[in-house]
Amino acid sequence: MTRQFLRLPQVEGRTGLKKSTIYKLIALGQFPPPIKLSPRASAWPSDEVDDWQQRQLDTRNAVA
Template sequence: MNTENIDTRDMPDEIEFIKLPEVLRLTGVGTTKLYDMVKTGVFPAQVKLGERSVAWIKAEVLEWNRDRVALARKQALSHALAS
């Protein structure tokens, strides 16, 4: 794999990979829903670690969680102000 043109400046110095069970635990979604969200670009894609091994970057999963909370709070506030 050629990685010469990949910009890694925005990546943290330490990257923690997590496997599917941990991703499901952190997000609260099911396996099918998770893979559907990855396919549609709504959720960060997994990283291929080997021929038969994938994992997710924990920081990306946590960022997705934070984004969901922020969106929910914003919607709740908009709803409250509209009432």
């Protein structure tokens, strides 16, 4: 899969989380932080968001 940069609305759509929750998880070290693309633009590498999603599934499956 090709790496893409995801802006916040795309990350919200992929994860089902809202902005406040995403940034709270970043502060707790539980979600990848965005990278700065320019002084006013940030984005997340798609592979890091995909990895986070896979860890969530792995955790769920380990508990089940």
